[in-house]
Structures are given as C-alpha cells and as structure tokens.
Amino acid sequence: MRDDEHEVSRHWPGPRTVAVVNGKGGAGKTPATVLLSAVFAQYGGAGVLAWDNNQTRGTLGWRTETGAHDRTLLELLPQTQRLLGAQGQSADLAHFVHHQPQEKYDVLRSKPIRLAHENRLSPADVDSIHAVAAKFYRLIIIDSGNDESDPMWLRMIDLADQIVVATTTRDDHAEAGALLLEALEDRDERSARLARESVVVVSQADPKASSAEIADVVAGYRPLAREVVDIPFDREMVDGHLRLRALSAPTQQAWLSAAAAVARGF
Numbered sequence: 553m554r555d556d557e558h559e560v561s562r563h564w565p566g567p568r569t570v571a572v573v574n575g576k577g578g579a580g581k582t583p584a585t586v587l588l589s590a591v592f593a594q595y596g597g598a599g600v601l602a603w604d605n606n607q608t609r610g611t612l613g614w615r616t617e618t619g620a621h622d623r624t625l626l627e628l629l630p631q632t633q634r635l636l637g638a639q640g641q642s643a644d645l646a647h648f649v650h651h652q653p654q655e656k657y658d659v660l661r662s663k664p665i666r667l668a669h670e671n672r673l674s675p676a677d678v679d680s681i682h683a684v685a686a687k688f689y690r691l692i693i694i695d696s697g698n699d700e701s702d703p704m705w706l707r708m709i710d711l712a713d714q715i716v717v718a719t720t721t722r723d724d725h726a727e728a729g730a731l732l733l734e735a736l737e738d739r740d741e742r743s744a745r746l747a748r749e750s751v752v753v754v755s756q757a758d759p760k761a762s763s764a765e766i767a768d769v770v771a772g773y774r775p776l777a778r779e780v781v782d783i784p785f786d787r788e789m790v791d792g793h794l795r796l797r798a799l800s801a802p803t804q805q806a807w808l809s810a811a812a813a814v815a816r817g818f
Contacts, residue, residue, distance in 0.1 A: 553805065556812035560595040564818050567686040570693045571712040574719055576728040577698050580755045582611050583789050584718040584810075585695035590796040591811040592691055593657035599690035600657035601649065605678065605708050606697040613661035615794045619650035624663040625681055629673075632680040635687070642688045655796055660685070675707040682711050700732060709736070709743060714817045715750045716810075717777065719769070720757035726769045733776045750777045751813045756785040779813040781806065 570588070572581045589602040604612035604625070613624075628648040634640060649658040660681075673681075685692045694708055709715070715736075719729040729752065736747040752773040756766055766782055773780045786803040788794070796804060 559812040559815040579725040580718040586794040589657040590655040601689040603660040604662040610662040624661045678707040717752045752780045755783040759785045781810040
C-alpha cells in the first residue's frame with residue numbers, strides 16, 4: 553500500500569491524459585473514471601479533471617456531485633480561445649466544471665438530457681477542450697462513449713497518453729474490451745502501443761460471481777495489457793453518487809492499486 557500511495561502521489565513533468573474505454577455500455581467506464589480521479593486527487597493533490605467525452609447520454613454528471621451551476625462542456629466550448637489566451641485563469645473554470653468538495657477533483661459534464669446528435673463534437677472541438685484542460689490540470693481522465701468509430705472517440709485516443717479498459721466479469725463486457733485492444737493493435741503504431749501498455753480494471757459487478765470466474769477474466773487479459781487489476785463487489789458502486797470514502801476498505805485498496813498501475817505507465 554505504501555508503494556501504491558507513493559506512485560499515485562507523484563507529479564509528472566507536463567499534463568497526462570487517460571482514456572477509459574470499452575465498447576459496451578455498463579462495463580464500468582464511469583465508475584472507473586470517478587474513482588481513479590478520486591484516488592489521484594486524494595493522494596496527489598488538486599489538478600485532476602474527470603471529463604465526460606460521450607455523445608450518447610454520458611452519466612458522469614449523474615454519478616458525481618453538482619456544483620453551483622448546471623453548465624457542461626457545451627458552455628465551455630465557446631470560451632476555449634479566451635481561456636487559452638493570456639487572460640485565461642484557472643479560477644475561470646469554476647464557471648464550467650463541478651468541483652467535488654470531498655475528494656478534490658473537478659468534473660466536466662456532457663449534457664445527457666439532449667439528443668445524441670446535439671452532444672456530438674468534432675475532433676477540433678475535442679482538441680480545444682483538451683487544450684484548455686491540459687493548460688489548467690496535471691491529470692485528465694476521460695470517460696468515453698461506446699461508439700469506437702465516432703470522431704470524438706477516435707480523437708480522444710489520439711490525445712491519450714494511456715488507456716484504461718474498464719470491464720465487469722460479464723462475458724460480453726470482457727469480450728468487448730478484448731476486441732477493442734485487438735482493434736487498436738491494428739489501427740496504427742501509436743494506438744498499438746497504447747493497447748500494449750494499457751491497464752485493465754475488472755470489476756465484480758455480480759456479487760455471486762465465483763473467484764474462478766474472476767480469475768478467468770483476469771487471466772484472459774494478461775497477454776493483452778501491461779497490468780490487470782480486479783475490484784471486489786461493493787454495493788456502493790451500484791448506483792447513485794460515487795464516493796471513494798464510502799467504499800469498503802478492500803475496495804478502496806483495490807482502486808488504489810488500479811491507480812498505481814496507471815501511474816506506473818507515465
């Protein structure tokens with residue numbers, strides 16, 4: 553645990569971007585985004601942003617606390633050039649992000665009440681938002697949608713320094729994550745490197761899943777990724793707002809291990 557705490561407490565020279573991915577909905581991308589952000593902010597201090605880059609009703613805003621406004625990345629986007637200019641200040645971001653007071657990271661929401669085509673951004677929009685995030689945050693963790701062909705999704709991969717594959721022990725979730733890694737291997741050399749250096753987080757979504765079933769999923773990913781971490785079942789992760797401190801001690805320790813695995817990749 554001391555080694556893991558040391559890893560996640562480090563600050564790197566320059567910002568780092570992590571994309572949390574899986575082509576299946578419900579595979580645990582949003583919980584992974586929230587809880588990795590919470591661990592890095594808790595141990596490494598401020599400067600962590602969780603960003604919902606999802607064109608199909610992203611739920612990051614539903615699993616985290618709301619700030620003093622209801623603004624999203626759609627309100628941030630017209631202000632990116634001003635924020636990137638000499639007059640842009642980090643405190644200006646409080647107009648657009650939702651600070652998590654207990655765990656000290658910020659959330660940039662999408663707008664799930666809008667139809668999917670109204671949330672869709674261009675690659676240039678993703679670049680603009682990422683440029684602002686990289687100016688003011690040391691670590692950016694991006695929650696992604698399920699459409700791996702969408703330009704928003706592909707541009708996120710191009711900007712990522714590392715990817716985290718989130719999956720549960722369900723066969724369809726595990727298979728989708730493995731297929732995604734194989735597809736990235738074939739996309740280009742940079743994507744192939746991201747796949748080989750990825751971290752896989754396997755969450756036990758079913759409390760009745762046996763230890764053998766969990767071990768099978770973990771073993772299946774070991775040849776595909778740099779590290780694989782399994783997360784025990786925890787009722788606090790099922791729905792509602794996610795708070796690291798509300799999880800059981802073994803689950804908190806598992807997420808610390810997952811964050812340390814990510815940190816070792818920087």
